Amino acid sequence: MSGARLNVDARIGRSQLDVSVAFDVEPGGCVALLGPNGCGKSTVLGGIAGLTRLDGGQISVDGTCLERAGSVRLSPDKRGIALLDQRARLFPHLSVEQNLAFGPRAHGAGRSQVQAIVADWLDRIGLADRARAKPHQLSGGQQQRVAIARAFAAQPRVILLDEPFAALDAESTPIVRQVLADELTRTGVTAVLVTHEMSDAWQWADRCLVMNRGTVVEDGTPADLTLRPRRSFTAALAGFGVVAGRWRGGALDVNGRTLAGELDADLADGDAAAGIVAPRDVAAAPATGSDPGVELSAVSVQAGVVRLDTVIGLAAELAMEEAIGLGGGALPQAGQRYLLIPQRMRIVGV
Numbered sequence: 001m002s003g004a005r006l007n008v009d010a011r012i013g014r015s016q017l018d019v020s021v022a023f024d025v026e027p028g029g030c031v032a033l034l035g036p037n038g039c040g041k042s043t044v045l046g047g048i049a050g051l052t053r054l055d056g057g058q059i060s061v062d063g064t065c066l067e068r069a070g071s072v073r074l075s076p077d078k079r080g081i082a083l084l085d086q087r088a089r090l091f092p093h094l095s096v097e098q099n100l101a102f103g104p105r106a107h108g109a110g111r112s113q114v115q116a117i118v119a120d121w122l123d124r125i126g127l128a129d130r131a132r133a134k135p136h137q138l139s140g141g142q143q144q145r146v147a148i149a150r151a152f153a154a155q156p157r158v159i160l161l162d163e164p165f166a167a168l169d170a171e172s173t174p175i176v177r178q179v180l181a182d183e184l185t186r187t188g189v190t191a192v193l194v195t196h197e198m199s200d201a202w203q204w205a206d207r208c209l210v211m212n213r214g215t216v217v218e219d220g221t222p223a224d225l226t227l228r229p230r231r232s233f234t235a236a237l238a239g240f241g242v243v244a245g246r247w248r249g250g251a252l253d254v255n256g257r258t259l260a261g262e263l264d265a266d267l268a269d270g271d272a273a274a275g276i277v278a279p280r281d282v283a284a285a286p287a288t289g290s291d292p293g294v295e296l297s298a299v300s301v302q303a304g305v306v307r308l309d310t311v312i313g314l315a316a317e318l319a320m321e322e323a324i325g326l327g328g329g330a331l332p333q334a335g336q337r338y339l340l341i342p343q344r345m346r347i348v349g350v
């Protein structure tokens with residue numbers, strides 16, 4: 001099995017939103033779709049899988065048209081595309097082995113061949129001793145492993161992954177991630193991944209598309225988006241501090257307070273804007289009588305680095321000693337007020 005080229009040009013009208021995206025995925029590539037809730041990511045996957053009808057555009061795999069709005073429309077089972085989402089959606093009345101046998105049998109594999117494929121998969125997902133179990137007798141993580149195996153056993157040309165780990169607990173997540181990572185590497189299948197985690201994009205995707213209100217607003221490699229995000233949503237995903245305000249008089253106006261920064265977007269005076277700054281580029285000082293500073297919303301410590309988050313979205317990272325010095329002998333606490341001074345802020349569109 002190896003990946004196919006996927007061409008997507010999908011326009012789908014929803015009551016609240018018009019979704020319109022176009023992108024290609026190289027054979028064996030993985031594109032991540034990121035974006036706020038309700039921006040249309042799952043709708044795009046539904047369009048590719050054939051679950052949602054296109055109102056415009058077309059979907060092709062290796063040059064073969066699967067759907068062209070208003071003319072061609074292949075049913076989901078004829079597309080060679082697997083969709084894996086948060087819920088395993090196994091056939092509830094079939095055992096694990098029968099679920100796994102479904103795809104190969106539909107592809108016309110003979111009895112002994114199907115048995116061999118199923119045995120191989122059971123082994124690979126570590127569930128050989130649960131072959132006869134029904135889905136409801138398995139944990140959520142085990143069901144998701146079976147769902148991954150069932151999807152790959154059908155030898156898809158493209159796999160669509162819609163937050164496949166979102167419903168799993170902390171114990172199952174690494175196991176399921178490993179199974180999926182192994183299969184993506186082994187098969188080289190072309191993939192589209194919907195995720196809310198930048199770390200997933202780093203692990204799997206060669207390209208990321210950030211969507212907002214039905215369209216792609218940012219497009220780049222995981223490194224591009226992490227090093228130089230151009231939208232406030234992407235910046236927040238990448239761990240930047242983000243301060244919302246308006247671009248006014250050549251600076252960012254945050255509730256009447258002015259923050260200086262380098263403009264990195266095409267903004268007109270009065271437009272909604274966001275200041276984004278890496279927390280390590282923000283200095284902190286005690287609030288003074290003349291400047292009450294901002295309220296800390298959270299204080300967290302990781303590997304000796306203290307992160308101060310504020311109610312306006314600005315964040316600072318300090319060495320432990322510095323933070324204790326700032327707090328007068330103890331770590332600063334949420335609810336206290338400090339001055340946070342961005343050294344190198346960029347101002348982007350929201």
Ligand SMILES: Nc1ncnc2c1ncn2[C@@H]1O[C@H](COP(=O)(O)OP(=O)(O)OP(=O)(O)O)[C@@H](O)[C@H]1O
Binds near residue numbers: 035037041042043044
């Ligand atoms: N079956 C449907 N029929 C009509 N509208 C729908 C349907 N499913 C979703 N929508 C609407 O389409 C829009 C996009 O939803 P979609 O689920 O694609 O967003 P999303 O980016 O995947 O969100 P999330 O991150 O919350 O999963 C929303 O306004 C949603 O209410």
